Amino acid sequence: MKLRSLIAKTKSKHILWLVFISVTWLNFNQERWLHKEVISNDVNQYYSYLPAFFYENDLSLSFLKDSLNVGLETRHYAPNATPEGHPVIKMSMGMALGYLPFFALAHAYATFFHYDVNGFSVPYHFAIQFSSLFYFLFGLYFLTKLLRYYFDEKIIALTLFLLSFGTNVFYYLSVRAGNVHTFDFFLVSAFLYTVVKWLLHQKTHMAVIGGTLLGLLTLTRPINLLFIVVVVLYDVKTPAQLWAKLKLCYGQKLQLILALVCFLIVVLPQLLYWQCVSGHFLFNSYVNEHFFFNHPHVLKGLFSFRNGWLIYTPIMVISLEGLFWLRKYAPAFLFVLPVFVGIYIYVIFSWWCWWYGGSFGQRALIDLYPILAIPFSAALSEIRSYSKTPRTVAYSILTTLVLLNLFQTMQAKYNIIHYDSMTRANYFRVFLTTSGKSDREKYLQHPNYARAQKGEDDN
Numbered sequence: 001m002k003l004r005s006l007i008a009k010t011k012s013k014h015i016l017w018l019v020f021i022s023v024t025w026l027n028f029n030q031e032r033w034l035h036k037e038v039i040s041n042d043v044n045q046y047y048s049y050l051p052a053f054f055y056e057n058d059l060s061l062s063f064l065k066d067s068l069n070v071g072l073e074t075r076h077y078a079p080n081a082t083p084e085g086h087p088v089i090k091m092s093m094g095m096a097l098g099y100l101p102f103f104a105l106a107h108a109y110a111t112f113f114h115y116d117v118n119g120f121s122v123p124y125h126f127a128i129q130f131s132s133l134f135y136f137l138f139g140l141y142f143l144t145k146l147l148r149y150y151f152d153e154k155i156i157a158l159t160l161f162l163l164s165f166g167t168n169v170f171y172y173l174s175v176r177a178g179n180v181h182t183f184d185f186f187l188v189s190a191f192l193y194t195v196v197k198w199l200l201h202q203k204t205h206m207a208v209i210g211g212t213l214l215g216l217l218t219l220t221r222p223i224n225l226l227f228i229v230v231v232v233l234y235d236v237k238t239p240a241q242l243w244a245k246l247k248l249c250y251g252q253k254l255q256l257i258l259a260l261v262c263f264l265i266v267v268l269p270q271l272l273y274w275q276c277v278s279g280h281f282l283f284n285s286y287v288n289e290h291f292f293f294n295h296p297h298v299l300k301g302l303f304s305f306r307n308g309w310l311i312y313t314p315i316m317v318i319s320l321e322g323l324f325w326l327r328k329y330a331p332a333f334l335f336v337l338p339v340f341v342g343i344y345i346y347v348i349f350s351w352w353c354w355w356y357g358g359s360f361g362q363r364a365l366i367d368l369y370p371i372l373a374i375p376f377s378a379a380l381s382e383i384r385s386y387s388k389t390p391r392t393v394a395y396s397i398l399t400t401l402v403l404l405n406l407f408q409t410m411q412a413k414y415n416i417i418h419y420d421s422m423t424r425a426n427y428f429r430v431f432l433t434t435s436g437k438s439d440r441e442k443y444l445q446h447p448n449y450a451r452a453q454k455g456e457d458d459n
Contacts, residue, residue: 011153012144015160016137019173022165023133026174033125039076041358043128043178046095048077050103051119060277061087076120080287082278088285091180092270094220098135098183102127132177136169139186143370146193150330151377155384159377163369166315166402168361168409175413180220181366187217188227189370195231196332202252211259215266221367226344230371233336291350292455301349301362305422306447312361312408312417315401322375322382329378337371344368352452358419360412407432421446 032038039047049059056063061079064087079087106127107117115121140160147156164170172179191213198206210231217224236242249256274283284290302309310317326334348354348364356364383394411417416436418426426443430436437443452458 010157010161012140012157012160015157015164016140018161019140019164020133020137023170023173024130027129027133027177030174032177033122033129036120036122036125038125038129038178039120042091042180044076044078045089045091046093046180047099047103047119047128048079048089049093049096050099051076052089054103054107055117055119059089059273061089080285082283082287084278086277088274088277088283088287090285090287092219092222092285093273094216094218094270095180095183097216098220099128099131102131102134128178130177132173132179132182135186136164136173136182139182139189139370140164142186142189142193143373146189146196146370147373147377149196150374151381155377155380158380159373162315162318162380162398162402163373163376166398166405167313167366167369168363168405169366169369170405171360171409171412172363172366175409176360179363181363184217184220184224184367185369187213187220188224188367191217191227192230192370195234199231199234199248202248202255204255204258207252207255207259208262211262212266214259215263218263219267219270223344223347224367226340226347229340229343230336233339235332235336237331237335288453290352290455291347292352293347293350295455296346296350297354298345298349301345301354304355305424305427306420306445307355307359307361307422309362309365311427313405315398315405316372316376318379318398319372319376322377322379325378325382326375329381330374333371333374337374341368341372352455353449354452355420355447360409360417360419410434418444 052059052061061077064077064079077087077089080090082088103119103124106123109115109127110117110121110123113123115123144156144160147159151159164173169182169185172181191210194206194210194213197203198210214225214227217227232245233242234245236245271281274285275281277283278285297304300306300308303311305311323338326337345365345368348362351364356362383391386394408417411430411433412419414436416430416433418440421444423443423445426437426440429440429443447458449458
């Protein structure tokens with residue numbers, strides 16, 4: 001009875017504190033920054049704008065031509081090359097802007113306490129590690145404000161808890177903190193809230209914020225430009241409602257022009273950077289990496305044992321079930337949500353590397369969690385209306401899935417769950433085990449990256 005009473009009194013702010021305390025405790029226990037493991041792999045690619053600009057004063061990366069800097073290039077920059085042979089940073093610079101406040105704090109700390117002031121000493125790794133938690137908490141804050149339009153506090157608190165501890169986002173708050181996806185979670189949450197508020201009230205400052213956020217979303221991951229679909233189709237269920245939406249937008253054309261200006265101001269530095277290094281304002285800095293829209297891998301992306309979304313984050317089945325309950329709980333999203341999510345998933349899994357390299361589950365879909373939180377909450381609301389026995393069974397399943405996620409996060413940390421080569425056979429061999437198998441190599445299936453990059457089957 002006391003536990004039930006405690007749960008009944010839990011609010012969204014309590015979940016934020018729980019996430020803060022638990023993730024902070026976990027991060028301090030693993031101390032990734034002391035081993036300089038944070039600024040590596042994809043994080044390097046997003047982050048390298050900052051040391052190149054502030055310490056080398058050279059975004060062209062010409063300083064890497066010095067033979068003494070070969071090790072530096074390999075460890076910290078690893079740029080791609082334009083057709084003319086000029087180095088170019090692979091990722092766009094939105095995430096670098098997200099890192100910037102933490103980079104500045106690390107710079108001040110490193111200067112004062114006599115660490116190497118080069119962007120890669122221990123204080124910088126520490127700052128980037130905790131940037132993920134900072135942005136995720138603010139993402140939960142804006143997600144709470146969005147969900148309050150449709151759901152009560154108990155459902156919101158439960159949704160925040162299950163998303164935080166029952167999905168692979170927990171892995172990217174701790175084991176692989178610093179990656180782009182928690183920053184994107186924050187931007188998407190803030191953008192969705194801003195869009196809904198603007199469509200309800202048409203306030204100029206919300207248009208400015210919305211345009212700026214869409215610019216940051218696009219600058220962080222260009223695929224996020226797809227979120228413009230939400231603006232157009234929100235609260236649209238018939239052609240007449242779509243026409244009314246277009247008339248509303250036309251009536252507020254000055255605000256939309258202002259939003260567009262803000263969007264362009266945000267993305268302009270990237271266009272100028274590409275122009276300087278490649279001679280083109282639009283340039284694919286993911287050299288030789290492409291989408292293959294005629295050969296998507298949607299089923300593999302969802303169900304493959306190689307990082308399949310619903311294999312390693314099965315609790316998100318609840319969000320898909322919740323699509324059927326949108327009419328009852330959040331009718332404004334009845335049409336836009338399945339359309340947008342369908343398009344986004346199709347595009348995500350048309351990328352040549354549909355398993356997204358070294359991952360735990362489908363990290364690329366973490367960016368969708370704020371909008372999927374709406375059908376997720378709808379499903380939870382429906383579960384709450386069940387009679388006692390089926391409701392208890394449902395809550396027991398949810399609890400089990402949270403515990404499974406936390407356990408598999410630990411397995412992924414120690415590479416018991418392999419980052420890109422898992423198979424059905426190996427998954428069940430290591431299921432709920434705490435140590436790897438000495439003969440596991442024969443049960444793994446390593447992807448053929450060269451074939452996949454050409455749009456061919458990866459095995």
